[in-house]
Amino acid sequence: MRNMHNFPNMGTIKEAAAASGLAVYRVRQLVAAGKVKHINAGRRILVNLDSLAHYMEQGEPQEQTKPGGMWRIPE
Numbered sequence: 001m002r003n004m005h006n007f008p009n010m011g012t013i014k015e016a017a018a019a020s021g022l023a024v025y026r027v028r029q030l031v032a033a034g035k036v037k038h039i040n041a042g043r044r045i046l047v048n049l050d051s052l053a054h055y056m057e058q059g060e061p062q063e064q065t066k067p068g069g070m071w072r073i074p075e
Contacts, residue, residue, distance in 0.1 A: 008037075008048050008049075008050060008051075009048070009049040009050050010039070010046040010047065010048060010049065011046065011047055011049050012044060012045070012046060012047070013027050013028060013031070013045055013047060015047075015049075016047040016049060016052055019049060019052075020052055020053070020056060022056075027047065027052070030052070030055065031045060031047060035055055036048060036051045036052045036055050037051035038051075
């Protein structure tokens with residue numbers, strides 16, 4: 001039996017922008033912010049297209065805010 005590998009679906013920033021419908025600068029922003037997986041291949045940045053699709057489906061994660069400041073003391 002052969003050892004099968006699942007390689008990620010990778011593309012350049014321009015390819016990722018074309019596939020997703022986002023602007024090139026927005027894909028660069030997502031990469032710089034670490035919101036999508038990517039690798040540097042020499043001078044090129046290869047974006048994990050599956051990670052980008054997942055980001056687009058899920059959107060920004062909601063930050064849970066903790067109440068701060070003064071607390072009411074139950075009487």
